Amino acid sequence: MAKSGKTEVPIAIIGGGAAGVWQAAALTMLGAREITIVEPNEALGRGLAYSTTNRGHLLNVTADKLDAHPLDGFEGFIPWLERHGLTAEETYFPRKVYGDYIGDVVATIRDRARLSHLRARARSLTPVHGGFRVTLENGDAFHAKQVVLALGNLKPRRLASTQLAGLAEDPWNIPQADMAGAREVVVAGTGLTAIDAVLSVANVSPEARFTLAANRPFMPPSDARNVAWPEAADLRPDRPSRLWRTVIAEIRSNPDLDWIAVVEALKTRTSEFWQGWSQADRATFARHGLRHWLHHRHRTPPPSHQSINQLIAEGRLTLCRGRISDIRKGPAGLALRIGDRDMQADLVINATGPSVDPRDEPLLSSALDDGLITPDPLGLGLKVDASGRSVASDGSSVEGLYILGAWTRGVFFEVVPLPMLRKHAMNIASIASRQASLQTG
Ligand SMILES: Cc1cc2nc3c(=O)[nH]c(=O)nc-3n(C[C@H](O)[C@H](O)[C@H](O)COP(=O)(O)OP(=O)(O)OC[C@H]3O[C@@H](n4cnc5c(N)ncnc54)[C@H](O)[C@@H]3O)c2cc1C
Numbered sequence: 412m413a414k415s416g417k418t419e420v421p422i423a424i425i426g427g428g429a430a431g432v433w434q435a436a437a438l439t440m441l442g443a444r445e446i447t448i449v450e451p452n453e454a455l456g457r458g459l460a461y462s463t464t465n466r467g468h469l470l471n472v473t474a475d476k477l478d479a480h481p482l483d484g485f486e487g488f489i490p491w492l493e494r495h496g497l498t499a500e501e502t503y504f505p506r507k508v509y510g511d512y513i514g515d516v517v518a519t520i521r522d523r524a525r526l527s528h529l530r531a532r533a534r535s536l537t538p539v540h541g542g543f544r545v546t547l548e549n550g551d552a553f554h555a556k557q558v559v560l561a562l563g564n565l566k567p568r569r570l571a572s573t574q575l576a577g578l579a580e581d582p583w584n585i586p587q588a589d590m591a592g593a594r595e596v597v598v599a600g601t602g603l604t605a606i607d608a609v610l611s612v613a614n615v616s617p618e619a620r621f622t623l624a625a626n627r628p629f630m631p632p633s634d635a636r637n638v639a640w641p642e643a644a645d646l647r648p649d650r651p652s653r654l655w656r657t658v659i660a661e662i663r664s665n666p667d668l669d670w671i672a673v674v675e676a677l678k679t680r681t682s683e684f685w686q687g688w689s690q691a692d693r694a695t696f697a698r699h700g701l702r703h704w705l706h707h708r709h710r711t712p713p714p715s716h717q718s719i720n721q722l723i724a725e726g727r728l729t730l731c732r733g734r735i736s737d738i739r740k741g742p743a744g745l746a747l748r749i750g751d752r753d754m755q756a757d758l759v760i761n762a763t764g765p766s767v768d769p770r771d772e773p774l775l776s777s778a779l780d781d782g783l784i785t786p787d788p789l790g791l792g793l794k795v796d797a798s799g800r801s802v803a804s805d806g807s808s809v810e811g812l813y814i815l816g817a818w819t820r821g822v823f824f825e826v827v828p829l830p831m832l833r834k835h836a837m838n839i840a841s842i843a844s845r846q847a848s849l850q851t852g
Pocket residue numbers: 425426427428429430431449450451452457458459460461469470471472477531532533534561562563564607774815816817827828829830
């Protein structure tokens with residue numbers, strides 16, 4: 412039942428993180444007057460990335476890079492920072508600050524439309540005549556003529572089948588008491604989430620020592636280096652092999668260029684390359700190049716990079732090759748096996764990256780059973796058409812059901828940076844707003 416008391420709403424956005432809020436903003440720009448967001452958290456817009464209150468958790472790009480693809484009538488991040496007396500010198504702002512900003516985006520949406528926030532998780536989505544039935548975890552249900560799924564990433568797959576004291580399966584919610592007492596910490600994963608976890612623990616436990624484990628232990632480079640590669644703008648690789656050959660030749664001939672610089676120069680173009688490739692070519696890239704590409708694609712904000720380097724220099728952070736293959740309660744804390752090593756730890760954090768199995772999310776599982784969504788063939792997410800409409804199990808686009816954000820990676824490749832979210836939200840809004848019901852509410 413929608414908060415407004417209505418059992419039928421013109422459009423529901425499921426997931427009220429940054430993507431859900433930018434979707435609502437884009438819809439109001441095109442005339443929507445009534446929007447429902449289903450989101451269990453109290454604050455709309457913060458989601459996973461911007462809920463943190465740790466001021467050491469920083470935006471991984473400078474503030475100026477977040478304003479691309481602006482929406483008319485919504486204040487940009489830079490003007491908002493200036494209005495709040497925050498100077499551009501502090502360019503890698505705490506993510507909390509972006510969360511505060513997006514709170515004001517929500518306020519602007521409320522000035523323009525009736526925005527209902529249902530504080531619940533949606534548990535199932537079923538097609539009904541003229542729309543969808545959305546059922547919430549508490550059993551309440553309502554009818555939405557159109558639905559946008561903006562669920563963000565799922566949690567990682569569990570490391571252990573049972574709950575163990577000192578094992579944090581959710582890297583975003585590490586119990587404070589576990590962090591405070593931690594001396595020997597093992598983090599499964601070496602990416603940005605692992606870095607956030609290390610900074611969280613180091614903040615409250617100055618004695619903690621860290622081992623970061625992965626099959627290919629590689630920490631994302633600092634965002635500070637910016638080597639230009641102007642020729643990148645002219646590249647038109649019609650196959651991944653051609654892209655690879657050009658990049659390797661360029662790196663060999665130009666001493667200033669390395670993989671980090673190349674990927675940086677190409678990151679705004681990869682979506683276009685990817686969409687121009689055949690499914691077979693995408694599969695080749697996913698099999699042979701994706702991991703390497705992503706290693707160089709993700710960036711650490713320079714201050715966080717410095718903190719990590721400091722821990723390494725003090726001998727408090729080491730990288731370890733191998734996966735955790737066994738974890739159990741030990742004589743003191745947790746006993747684990749990583750590759751061929753046995754280790755003890757009093758805190759283990761699962762930062763292995765999100766699950767991409769829709770069966771791990773009840774809502775997606777129900778939509779899968781009803782044929783409303785289909786996994787993309789590379790296992791990167793879900794199929795959508797060029798406008799963001801879900802592709803059904805029979806291959807047709809599902810009218811009125813859209814997917815925004817992380818789950819569309821297999822189709823658009825670059826999907827989670829904030830400017831990309833806004834761009835895709837606008838595409839969805841332009842189709843959704845053609846339904847007359849959206850303007851009248
Ligand atoms: C740690 C981190 C740092 C990042 N930093 C940057 C950055 O500096 N710059 C940048 O451009 N991008 C950054 N990103 C990328 C980020 O993915 C996007 O910027 C954006 O935050 C993604 O928002 P989202 O709404 O898609 O996902 P989320 O933030 O995960 O939000 C999804 C929301 O959906 C809700 N939800 C999920 N399932 C259900 C359900 N069944 N029913 C109801 N609600 C549900 C969740 O409660 C959640 O609030 C970062 C991402 C992470 C994880």
